[in-house]
Amino acid sequence: MTEFVKPSIDYFELWPLLVVFGVACLGVVVEAFAPRRLRYVAQVGLALTGLVVALVGVVLVARDVTTYEDGAARGILAVGGTIAVDGPSLFIWGLVLALAIGGVLLFAERHLDGGVSAFAGQAAAVPGTDAETAALVANREHTEVYPLMMFAVFGMMLFPAANDLLTMFVGLEVLSLPLYLLSGLARRRRLLSQEAALKYFLLGAFSSGFFLYGAALLYGYAGSLDFAAINEAVRNDVGSPALLLIGTGLLSVGLLFKVGAVPFQAWTPDVYQGAPTPVTAFMAAGTKVAAFGAIMRLFYVALGADRWSWQPMLWIVAILSMFVGAALAITQSDIKRLLAYSSVAHTGFILTGVLGLQASDQLAIGEITSLQAVLFYLTTYGFATIGAFAVVSLVRDAGGETTAIDRWAGLGKESPVVAAVFAFFLLAMAGIPLTSGFVGKLAVFSVALAAGAWPVVVAAVIASIIAAFLYIRVIKVMYFDEPVGDGPSVAYPSVLTATTIAVGAAVTLVLGIVPGPVLDLAAVAGEFIR
Amino acid sequence: MNGTVMSILPLAADLPEPDLAAFGQDPWWVIVLKAVLIFLILVLLTLFNIWFERRVVARMQHRVGPNRHGPFGLLQSLADGVKLALKEDIVPKAADKVVFVLAPVIAVVPAFVTWSVIPLGPEVNFFGVMTPLQLTDMPVAVLFMLAIASIGIYGIVLGGWSSGSTYSLLGGLRSSAQMISYEVAMGLALVAVFLYAGSMSTSEIVYAQDKLWFGLILMPSFVIYVISMVGETNRAPFDLPEAEGELVGGFHTEYSSLKFALFFLAEYINLATVSAIATTLFLGGWAAPWGIENVWEGANGGYWPLLWFFGKIFIFIFLFVWLRGSLPRMRYDQFMALGWKVLIPVSLAWIVAVATIRVISLEGNINRTYLVAAIAVLLVMTVALMFVGEGKDKGQGDAEDVRADDEPHDAFAGGFPVPPMPVGGAVRGAAAPMTFATRRTTVTASAEENHE
Amino acid sequence: MELYTPVLALALLATGFAVFSVAISAFTGPKRYNRAKLDSYECGIEPTPQPIGGGRIPVKYFITAMLFIVFDIEIIFLYPWAVHFDAMRLFGLIEMVLFIATVFVAYAYVWRRGGLDWD
Amino acid sequence: MILTILILLPLVGAVVTAFVPGALARVVGLGFAGATLVAGIVAATQYDVGGGMQLTETHVWIEAMGVHYALGVDGLGLLMVLLTVVLVPIVLLAGWRESEAEGNGGAKAFFAWTLALEAMSLAVFTATDVLLFYVVFEATLIPAYFLIGGFGREGRGRAATKFLIYQLAGGLIMLASVIGLYVVSSNQGNPSFLLTDLAAIDIDPITQRWLFVGFFIAFAIKAPMFPVHTWLADTTEKATPGTSVLLVCILDKIGTFGMLRFCLGLLPDASQWATPVVVVLALISIIYGALVAIGQDDVLRLIGLTSLSHFGFIVLGIFVFSPTGGTGAILYMVNHGIATALMFLVAGFLIQRTGTASIREMGGVEKTAPVLAGFFLVAGLAACGLPGLSPFVSELMVIVAAFDHHWLVGSVAVLAIVLAAFYALWMYQRTMTGPGREGAAPVADLDRREVGILAPLLLALVLFGFYPMPLLDVINPVVHDTLTGVGIGQEGGPQ
Amino acid sequence: MTQYVVLSAILFTIGCVGVLTRRNAIVVFMCVELMLNASNLAFVAFAKQHGNLDGQITAFFVMVVAAAEVVIGLAIIMTIFRTRRSASVDDASLLKY
Structure with a gap:
């Protein structure tokens, strides 16, 4: 038996992570002990405070990180090398936390639906029964969603920071499990919501099975779960290449599922549509950010030496995602499904960025790394998405949210501001200049092209054109089509949702005009610790 | 590391250092012979236990009990068994045939297998071969026992489920709920033992108690274990799965003939099994009770330990019978509450306490008195918190x-x-x-x- | 592996015995057909038809099952920790207290929300 | 700084107009357009006829990617800027009432979007950073989209969507080339989007051809050229004439502007490589546009299609690579802007009066509205290149250059003049002469406001028809520089 | 050790095929668990092969995760089951484009 070595836990660097986890646990305690009427305020306050404190923590840590072992990376390896608190991690943490704050605000919105939140009064009550009615009459709501969300945020922070396959797997699950539940908690259209949860869960569990088996094979190949060790093994070409290849493939399945890349996109539209809109907003933004962080860390750090075997696969996946996402989005008649497919297309675009060069010593000054481009794209995408879904939650009719696109006709006249903001988000997603989406696209395309992936870029351009059509179609419906029947009405949100939308729009605009600071921030973040 | 265990009380039984290398060396015939012997012992023990129980309960109720077959009616159980074999073997129409037949097998096999890691005695001369009085041992023996025992639960659940009868189903469900509930408490109770023994091998745990039985220094664990072992075996006062007042026979309502006998056998073997585990983990296993070693040097040598071992087991068996004879059945909610709301938190608190004490005795520079006091306060507070909260909640009348x-x-x-309500309401006329x-x-x- | 071979021997023996018992009872016992005998037992009234798959199970049992899983997992971590506690000492204690406290949070929640109350 | 002011003025104007009360909006909007006009003229006075990039300013925009906010004008840019600042106030005046009509998006929106469009267009013509150019190039689409979709006739939403899709498609294809340029420049160690930097780099021929294709497709859609012109007719038919003026006379010039500046300026070898194909496409555009125009029933649609023909001429002039052709093309860009604007606006006034755009349903207008008919005739004659009106000069130069290039090309181009005469006169004949429509109220003549709006355009047509020298002085250096870049020396000036 | 890896691969494949072919949500779910356990087997086998403990520790964590997944999955499937009185995946078909 080898001597027990106490792992060093760098509490300062892990501070944001611990705060989020602690707040999540505290939330459960509040849920257990606070009287019902206090829970809402307590939970929202707690979650917001926790997120803000964590965000401040991220900033403090980021100011403090130093260069790692004279390399290009900055940061430290914490907890015995299982968590990498490096520049990219911190960037993603900050981003996830910012998006999560928006998410909490949306979760807490109670003005839209007559004084109750978007979550079921009692999820356990069977829809259509007296028990459900009773819960409705009592104006009950699940305040558990806040701790659940905090756990998901914790997972989203752990996932991209994981420096070995085990931690990554744990992060993956911690991020996924609360989201499965949250998807099923819609107040209206409960059956749809439950079904979404079921599909999300089954497919998610399936894909994490793939991830895990891939991890096992990679472990079999390298004899270690640690990314650096795997990289070493790949470099020295020990072990069976078949294990490496199959392992990489299976791992990719798990990761690509999380980002909703084709051919693992099947869950996206169903879940986006069925889940309560605040959850969709938070999930669509947060999951993608976290999962892409993890994808890049895995592929760059652990499998960087093996890039010739995974790059062709990602090429194909990226191209397929863009085309399938854009093409299927056109056929949609539901705005949430449309946004879901558009997110699939965006996954393809981001993957295009992943294909670029990541080492800054391969680049000239004035060129950006893949990491920078993807981080920037994630920022733009995250804020635009959360904002767009927030707007979706405003447009309502008697049955709750109106998500059928043709019911949005005439929104431009009914509520010019809401329509304008939504159109702005759509334009950002389409990548029209002077929105953040354009700069994001520019960044990922240029890194991909610089790495010689011109077929992908050409495909991306064509896919962008297809995608542009669908965004414009929605804008056309809002502005130029005659309303059907009464037309949609727009519920006046409280300051919570309004803030989220405003911040989303502001970020989208500012990043479109002066993207420099964020690009620089991503540059300062440097590279992954290898 | 067991040498460091509680050197406060100098006690005699100085057992030889344990070594897992002693296991896995037997020639094949020794293995077969040991297995057959264990099998026979268990079957005979069961026959004896049934008789024993009936006699003791009868005494408690001022009756005589079985006394017709054999001396003191000792062969009564055997006669019952033969009679069962001659009864018709009914498989209900609604039953899932395969599972229905398989369930008793699933229930009974693990009951036997658990015994393969129970240490019955030290290394002895076994027909010319030096071998421990134990079929085998492994580094995770206790875990192995728990795992195997859990399989037995499947037999009960599947039996209840496959019968296609309401009573059976509910009985099966109840028993599984009950068993898993108490398995948690039981599992937690064992943690303290491992903490002190530094091993999960049964033989090593026995050796680790050469100075002092864990049952004494880890009293709370022991008590929790004893309570949960009663729950685990579905015995009175926790015999809710077969509460004949509500559920007829519980999961085995539809079973007859030898299939029923197998369930019965499994239950009684489990009785012996949990007793044997209790003996091994808390009462020093086959080692002679302290004091005897001082008087009689050879008490822990040769085949004598079998005596101590089975003696200790019978104490537990008697306890079981005693409980059955004297306590009424618990209500189901009380029973589950006891398991979940008392045993588990107390176990957890106790584990923390034990670990803390252990750290202190290992580090050895913290005042022990204060610490014990602090732990006690913490423990009380933890438990109190749960009850206080509950009371307040009810007082406020939570909307829920x-x-x-x-x-x-x-x-x-x-x-x-x-059953579906008759048309027109529950009651007509x-x-x-x-x-x-x-x-x-x-x-x-x-x-x-x-x-x- | 040698440590597990004896287990196999005993298991084979026990299985043989059990299968033999189940099989033999088919021959030793009488066979007298009676429709009522093959029905499920329900105190003499017509038995309630059982839906395929054994009918619906009260949700409470699922909650218990879930709770069991949670605690069983806790035990999984407690055992190796306990066995090697002497090597980890204070560090091990602190970490485990944190772990237990975390699980305890969930436990407190379930308790307060009535997950442990049967009726 | 003057160029920044030039861009900011209408941009601020757009925002202000959007927020002032409805009654004030038009006045404020027009005020800003006027101010922009003044600023444009000031800029022109500061311009030195000698050539080269002038009035430049450069600031770092996105440092991480080597993007600059860089402005500057050469002769071509200056002319386009002037065309823009002149046409916008005219369009605003022409749309004074119309934009308030039933079913339209309101005058405020029209003025605001128009000003926004003006700002973006000015930025396009002055940008000397490729990415900045691209950004504003795409940004013009949004105001254009809302102008088309918000104002005009039934089915405009569809037309707007079609327009936007076409343009976006072109834009995104161009984006690939823009990034490609950047990547090539970074491979050579100096990642930059600045035109001056990019002109200095050495691009291998194959890459150059790919990049050229990307740029050219975008500009061809913009211009428009056969076969990617189909958005044009729909758009001009559904949109208001004012919008059409903005689109055809200003925005579409970006296409040919870009061809000159980017295709020829940055990718000379590939431009020569592509010449045969481009020339053929240009010829097809010329003939096809004219032929299809003849068959049209809708006035606005007809005018739109004539532009297809005219843009064919411009592209032809650019790609024959001769000083005469180049000069003719640039001159044509200006003249076409003026002539087509006049045509659209007159047609607009006509449609306002008759309530229909169908040629078949009009007739006899000249009897009751002689002034209107007169303007219409002049515009039509300008379109078919009557000597004495400015388009004649440019058309002639292009055709001469085309004959120099190859006799067949010249012949085909000449054929178009015949066709042009055919559609222009036939249109005039069917709408203005003959009997009036049964039961229709007599068409009122243009009032003084409308005449006032149209008069400057008419004057310009006549002025430049007889005396194009000021324009040529500005144009010649540009053509010289461009052709030198391509590798063809200046052999004999124009005239 | 190879035979253990092969066995784990077979188990994994069975689970995978099960997920794809079975219609009952609970069975699908069990197949997923089978996949996780196949991974566990592979982890432990590789741990033995490489002579380090990483694989075994991972197996522990996987068990935890699997358990958490069971808890969550069971909750979700139960809700659906109670609503529809069916656990068939095919019956969950409200979400379509």
């Missing part, structure tokens, strides 16, 4: 609870398969409707009004 009472009665609400029916209508109506 009130609402639950108001909900109309639905025969299928919880999913209990209740002259009898007045029952009260719950009226309440249901009013509440429903008012709820609907509110809603609209």
Whole structure:
């Protein structure tokens, strides 16, 4: 038996992570002990405070990180090398936390639906029964969603920071499990919501099975779960290449599922549509950010030496995602499904960025790394998405949210501001200049092209054109089509949702005009610790 | 590391250092012979236990008990077994045939297998071969036992489920719920033992108790274990799965003939098994009770330990019988509450306490008195917190609870398969409707009004 | 592996015995057909038809099952920790207290929300 | 700084107009347009006829990617800027009432969007950073989209969507080339989007051809050229004439502007490589546009299609690579802007009066509205290149250059003049002469406001028809520089 | 050790095929668990092969995760089951484009 070595836990660097986890646990305690009427305020306050404190923590840590072992990376390896608190991690943490704050605000919105939140009064009550009615009459709501969300945020922070396959797997699950539940908690259209949860869960569990088996094979190949060790093994070409290849493939399945890349996109539209809109907003933004962080860390750090075997696969996946996402989005008649497919297309675009060069010593000054481009794209995408879904939650009719696109006709006249903001988000997603989406696209395309992936870029351009059509179609419906029947009405949100939308729009605009600071921030973040 | 265990009380039984290398060396015939012997012992033990139980309970109830077959009626159980074999073997029409037949097998095999890691004695001369009086041992023996024992639960659940009968199903469910509930407490109770023994191998745990039985220094663990072992075996006062007042025979309602006998056998072997585990983990296993070693040097040598071992087991068996003879059956909610709300938190608190004490004795520079006091306070506070919270909650009348009472009665609400109501209401004819029916209508109506 | 071979021997023996018992009872016992005998037992009334798959199970049992899983997992971590506690000492204690406290949070929640109350 | 002011003025104007009360909006909007006009003229006075990039300013924009906010004008840019600042106030005046009509998006929106469009267009013509150019190039689409979709006739939403899709498609294809340029420049160690930097780099021929294709497709859609012109007719038919003026006379010039500046300026070898194909496409555009125009029933649609023909001429002039052709093309860009604007606006006034755009349903207008008919005739004659009106000069130069290039090309181009005469005169004949429509109220003549709006355009047509020298002085250096870049020396000036 | 890896691969494949072909949500779910356990087997086998403990520790964590997944999955499937009285995946078909 080898001597027990106490792992060093760098509490300062892990501070944001611990705060989020602690707040999540505290939330459960509040849920257990606070009287019902206090829970809402307590939970929202707690979650917001926790997120803000964590965000401040991220900033403090980021100011403090130093260069790692004279390399290009900055940061430290914490907890015995299982968590990498490096520049990219911190960037993603900050981003996830910012998006999560928006998410909490949306979760807490109670003005839209007559004084109750978007979550079921009692999820356990069977829809259509007296028990459900009773819960409705009592104006009950699940305040558990806040701790659940905090756990998901914790997972989203752990996932991209994981420096070995085990931690990554744990992060993956911690991020996924609360989201499965949250998807099923819609107040209206409960059956749809439950079904979404079921599909999300089954497919998610399936894909994490793939991830895990891939991890096992990679472990079999390298004899270690640690990314650096795997990289070493790949470099020295020990072990069976078949294990490496199959392992990489299976791992990719798990990761690509999380980002909703084709051919693992099947869950996206169903879940986006069925889940309560605040959850969709938070999930669509947060999951993608976290999962892409993890994808890049895995592929760059652990499998960087093996890039010739995974790059062709990602090429194909990226191209397929863009085309399938854009093409299927056109056929949609539901705005949430449309946004879901558009997110699939965006996954393809981001993957295009992943294909670029990541080492800054391969680049000239004035060129950006893949990491920078993807981080920037994630920022733009995250804020635009959360904002767009927030707007979706405003447009309502008697049955709750109106998500059928043709019911949005005439929104431009009914509520010019809401329509304008939504159109702005759509334009950002389409990548029209002077929105953040354009700069994001520019960044990922240029890194991909610089790495010689011109077929992908050409495909991306064509896919962008297809995608542009669908965004414009929605804008056309809002502005130029005659309303059907009464037309949609727009519920006046409280300051919570309004803030989220405003911040989303502001970020989208500012990043479109002066993207420099964020690009620089991503540059300062440097590279992954290898 | 067991040398460091509690050197406060100098006690005699100085057992030789344990070594797992002693296992896995037997020639094949020794293995077979040991296995057959264990099998025989268990079958005989079961026959004896049934008789023993009936006699003791009879005594407690001022009866005589079985006394016809053999001396003191000792062969009564055997006669019962033969009789069962001659009964018709019924497989109900609604049953899932394969599972129905398989269930007793699943129940009984693990019961036997568990015994393969129970140490019955030290290394002895076994027909010319030096071998421990134990079929085998492994570094994770206790875990192995727990795992195997868990398989036995499947036999009960599947038996209840496959019978196609309401009573069986509920009995099976109840017993599985009960067993898993108490398995948690049982599992937690064992942690303290491992903490002190530094091993999960049964033989090493026995050796680790050469100075002091864990049952004494880890009293709370022991008590929890004893309570949960009663729950784990579905014995009175925790025999809810076969509560004949509510569930006829529970999961084995539909079983007859030798299949029933197998369930019966499994239950009694489990009785012995949990007793043997208790003996091994808490009462020093086969080692002679302290004091005896001082008087008699050879008490822990040769085949003598078998005596101590089975003696200790019979103490537990008697305890079981005693409980059955004297205590009424618990209500199901009380029973589950005991398991979940008392045993588990107490176990957890106790584990932390034990670990803390252990750290202190290992580090050895913290004042022990204060610490014990602090732990006690913490423990009390933890437990108190849960109860205080509960009381306040009820006082305030949480909307949830009130609402639950108001909900109309639905025969299928919880999913209990209740016979369908006759058309036109629960009661027809002259009898007045029952009260719950009226309440249901009013509440429903008012709820609907509110809603609209 | 040698440590597990004896287990196999005993298991084979026990299985043989059990299978033999189940099989033999088919021959030793009488066979007298009676429709009522093959029905499920329900105190003499017509048995309630059981839906395929064994009918619906009260949700409470699922909650218990879930709770069991949670605690069983806790135990999984407690055992190796306990066995090697002497090597980890204070560090091990602190970490485990944190772990237990975390699980305890969930436990407190379930308790307070009535997950442990049977009726 | 003057160029920044030039861009900011209408941009600020757009925002202000959007927020002032409805009654004030038009006045404020027009005020800003006027101010922009003044600023444009000031800029022109500061311009030195000698050539080269002038009035430049450069600021770092996105440092991480080597993007600059860089402005500057050469002769071509200056002319386009002037065309823009002149046409916008005219369009605003022409749309004074119309934009308030039933079913339209309101005058405020029209003025605001128009000003926004003006700002973006000015930025396009002055940008000397490729990415900045691209950004504003795409940004013009949004105001254009809302102008088309918000104002005009039934089915405009569809037309707007079609327009936007076409343009976005072109834009995104161009984006690939823009990034490609950047990547090539970074491979050579100096990642930059600045035109001056990019002109200095050495691009291998194959890459150059790919990049050229990307740029050219975008500009061809913009211009428009056969076969990617189909958005044009729909758009001009559904949109208001004012919008059409903005689109055809200003925005579409970006296409040919870009061809000159980017295709020829940055990718000379590939431009020569592509010449045969481009020339053929240009010829097809010329003939096809004219032929299809003849068959049209809708006035606005007809005018739109004539532009297809005219843009064919411009592209032809650019790609024959001769000083005469180049000069003719640039001159044509200006003249076409003026002539087509006049045509659209007159047609607009006509449609306002008759309530229909169908040629078949009009007739006899000249009897009751002689002034209107007169303007219409002049515009039509300008379109078919009557000597004495400015388009004649440019058309002639292009055709001469085309004959120099190859006799067949010249012949085909000449054929178009015949066709042009055919559609222009036939249109005039069917709408203005003959009997009036049964039961229709007599068409009122243009009032003084309308005449006032149209008069400057008419004057310009006549002025430049007789005396194009000021324009040529500005144009010649540009053509010289461009052709030198391509590798063809200046052999004999124009005239 | 190879035979253990092969066995784990077979188990994994069975689970995978099960997920794809079975219609009952609970069975699908069990197949997923089978996949996780196949991974566990592979982890432990590789741990033995490489002579380090990483694989075994991972197996522990996987068990935890699997358990958490069971808890969550069971909750979700139960809700659906109670609503529809069916656990068939095919019956869950409200979400379509």
